[in-house]
């Protein structure tokens with residue numbers, strides 16, 4: 576296995592928000608290479624790390640072995656975080672982190688099927704289970720594919736790309752990710768090719784989100800937060816995509832909303848006392864220094880809430 580190198584994003588900010596301390600139990604729901612978990616453990620917290628990627632788990636276990644019983648890595652989908660902890664005999668925790676999306680090694684290893692520049696299998700599964708990219712491309716129709724590309728990839732040429740991809744798949748012309756990238760690039764007029772990124776970037780992002788049901792997993796995780804956290808516990812989410820950030824923002828707004836009365840009511844009649852308080856008023860973004868050292872941090876947005884009771 577090649578070395579697992581992933582630069583953690585907004586690391587200092589995550590530590591400040593989650594306030595790891597002696598005795599506290601935190602769940603890192605997207606363990607990856609264990610970068611964030613390392614910082615939390617170094618400050619004395621106990622950490623349960625979840626990831627559905629066995630390679631990430633192996634890398635994090637090796638890196639964090641010196642923390643002994645303070646660290647545990649478990650293969651799980653974070654949509655089932657609460658059930659996974661319950662099966663280990665663990666109740667509500669003092670903090671939860673979700674650093675969404677893929678890790679650098681997942682993107683860089685061509686054999687995982689995320690690469691448009693090097694040929695790899697039509698896979699894109701982070702956890703190696705469920706429907707592959709190849710299965711998905713055969714199953715969904717052109718209309719649904721165009722919707723996925725438009726919605727998850729914000730791709731302006733979603734329809735011509737969907738048409739070209741479906742045709743090429745049906746003719747058996749898409750043998751690997753590089754061939755797929757060529758079909759996508761050819762479906763976009765040359766003058767409209769983005770200058771800084773590969774023309775297939777947005778489509779590949781959309782397909783990755785669909786293959787891994789990333790938005791479904793996030794929605795389930797957000798819904799489970801009240802049961803996952805102990806009173807005083809905090810949840811922090813780093814998202815890299817506007818759809819994800821919107822979901823987080825809206826859920827956090829609903830959890831922390833004080834009054835649900837109609838705006839034209841002169842005084843509050845609902846008397847609602849929210850169970851959560853905001854920790855971040857606005858999304859926290861990476862500093863210029865971090866972005867220049869790690870360009871992946873450019874689109875990162877960190878939001879957090881605290882459970883009150």
Ligand SMILES: C[S@@+](CC[C@H](N)C(=O)[O-])C[C@H]1O[C@@H](n2cnc3c(N)ncnc32)[C@H](O)[C@@H]1O
Pocket residue numbers: 581582583584604605606607608609610611612625626627628631651652653654674675676677678701702792
């Ligand atoms: C951005 S990386 C995390 C990097 C990590 N915070 C670090 O500092 O090294 C995201 C990780 O989340 C995992 N992941 C994504 N969706 C998941 C899900 N629904 N359940 C479990 N793990 C997931 C991926 O396999 C990947 O390893």
